[in-house]
Amino acid sequence: MHYFRFSGSQLHCEDVAVADLVEKYGTPLYVYSQRTVAEHFQKLDQALAPLDHLICFAMKANSNLSVMRTLANLGSGFDVVSAGELERVIAAGGDPKKCVFAGVAKTEKEIEYALRRGIYSFNVESEPEIVRINEVARRLKKRAPIAVRINPNVEAHTHAKITTGTYENKFGIAFEQVEAIYERASKLKHIWLRGVQMHIGSQLTSVEPFEQAVKKVLPLVAKLKAKYNLEFFSPGGGLGIIYNPALASGDPAWWKSAAAKDILTPDTYAARLLPLLQPLGLRILMEPGRFIVGNAGILVTRVEYVKRTGKKNFVIVDAAMNDLIRPAFYDAYHEIVPLAKKKGAPVSSDVVGGICESGDYFCKDRPLPRVGEGDYLALLSAGAYGFAMASNYNARPLAAEVLVKGNRHALARRRQAVKAIWADETVAPWLKQ
Numbered sequence: 001m002h003y004f005r006f007s008g009s010q011l012h013c014e015d016v017a018v019a020d021l022v023e024k025y026g027t028p029l030y031v032y033s034q035r036t037v038a039e040h041f042q043k044l045d046q047a048l049a050p051l052d053h054l055i056c057f058a059m060k061a062n063s064n065l066s067v068m069r070t071l072a073n074l075g076s077g078f079d080v081v082s083a084g085e086l087e088r089v090i091a092a093g094g095d096p097k098k099c100v101f102a103g104v105a106k107t108e109k110e111i112e113y114a115l116r117r118g119i120y121s122f123n124v125e126s127e128p129e130i131v132r133i134n135e136v137a138r139r140l141k142k143r144a145p146i147a148v149r150i151n152p153n154v155e156a157h158t159h160a161k162i163t164t165g166t167y168e169n170k171f172g173i174a175f176e177q178v179e180a181i182y183e184r185a186s187k188l189k190h191i192w193l194r195g196v197q198m199h200i201g202s203q204l205t206s207v208e209p210f211e212q213a214v215k216k217v218l219p220l221v222a223k224l225k226a227k228y229n230l231e232f233f234s235p236g237g238g239l240g241i242i243y244n245p246a247l248a249s250g251d252p253a254w255w256k257s258a259a260a261k262d263i264l265t266p267d268t269y270a271a272r273l274l275p276l277l278q279p280l281g282l283r284i285l286m287e288p289g290r291f292i293v294g295n296a297g298i299l300v301t302r303v304e305y306v307k308r309t310g311k312k313n314f315v316i317v318d319a320a321m322n323d324l325i326r327p328a329f330y331d332a333y334h335e336i337v338p339l340a341k342k343k344g345a346p347v348s349s350d351v352v353g354g355i356c357e358s359g360d361y362f363c364k365d366r367p368l369p370r371v372g373e374g375d376y377l378a379l380l381s382a383g384a385y386g387f388a389m390a391s392n393y394n395a396r397p398l399a400a401e402v403l404v405k406g407n408r409h410a411l412a413r414r415r416q417a418v419k420a421i422w423a424d425e426t427v428a429p430w431l432k433q
């Protein structure tokens with residue numbers, strides 16, 4: 001469910017016509033619905049209510065301060081993957097004590113920063129990392145809370161670039177090695193074995209892989225809990241969202257349709273996983289990213305040219321892969337709709353950006369309403385891994401971001417000034433003469 005709907009012939013975000021936002025803020029423009037963000041968090045929070053639990057939003061999906069503050073105000077914690085992200089949590093008004101720190105490459109500096117800020121747990125991904133955390137904690141005269149990220153070697157049946165829970169991936173510690181690692185870690189004086197964690201992949205659209213992975217690790221988790229008095233278990237993030245039909249899924253009636261039956265919802269997740277998790281008697285953490293913000297954002301772009309070649313109808317827009325890389329990077333699908341409904345037969349179209357890369361496209365050979373120069377298009381479900389992965393490739397400034405709540409809207413990030421792109425660069429002195 002989300003709050004991007006046509007009202008009359010105009011696409012709205014909550015109660016605001018997106019066309020009005022375009023007029024005020026320009027394009028390319030990310031638009032976020034605060035109500036959608038909040039409701040996704042709350043649905044998950046309610047589904048987990050029977051358990052002592054903490055949701056740590058995986059902020060790498062969307063780290064805009066307004067989005068994060070929305071979640072912090074609802075009591076969310078955060079899954080961070082760098083010291084920079086932890087600083088962002090603090091800047092957004094979040095609580096470091098509700099943060100877990102994931103990632104395979106934590107530096108000494110990052111570990112020190114996180115320890116000083118008193119994070120809830122390091123989700124560790126290798127044995128040398130545990131040794132390093134112990135060293136830093138000894139120097140700071142602290143005990144560092146950790147959880148080992150188990151790689152359960154379970155196939156998540158998702159895109160190769162977002163599968164993380166098999167031995168082909170760099171993440172976590174192999175299931176078979178985990179017990180011995182806890183044993184060795186328990187001898188380190190500055191390590192506090194606080195929990196166990198896992199993550200099998202992203203954009204999982206069925207509950208089975210979660211269930212399979214949890215069932216596989218449960219006996220081990222129970223054993224580790226008994227031995228080391230652990231406090232929490234995290235089955236991770238990865239809940240998928242609907243990219244297609246993204247627009248229809250904003251309609252409550254759609255959720256009663258046959259198509260909606262197989263969708264992974266917080267209720268399905270809870271119905272299948274709670275009976276497994278409850279008997280553990282552990283606090284349950286979850287680290288969802290996409291599920292919370294994916295359907296809560298769109299990218300709005302202006303049609304600059306329509307170019308017909310012998311074979312194709314190219315719709316050339318002012319957003320590009322530097323603004324939204326998912327189609328190029330993951331072969332991702334984003335539903336594309338004009339801001340104003342169009343009449344007439346659809347035309348098979350490629351929507352492309354202006355970057356000098358053949359991979360710079362948003363869709364290929366897709367039937368779309370006929371549009372022309374000066375029309376606007378919205379790429380739906382762009383709230384996760386959209387702006388967060390944007391770059392300055394081709395010296396294109398980062399897009400603006402807007403937050404909508406009801407009939408209100410506010411700039412959540414101003415459009416980057418072009419000069420800011422090279423503000424940190426210098427010309428070497430010998431080149432200047």
Ligand SMILES: *Cc1c(COP(=O)(O)O)cnc(C)c1O
Binds near residue numbers: 058103291
């Ligand atoms: C990326 C990531 C997540 C969030 O994944 P989503 O699919 O966005 O929910 C959670 N945990 C870890 C360790 C991750 O790397």
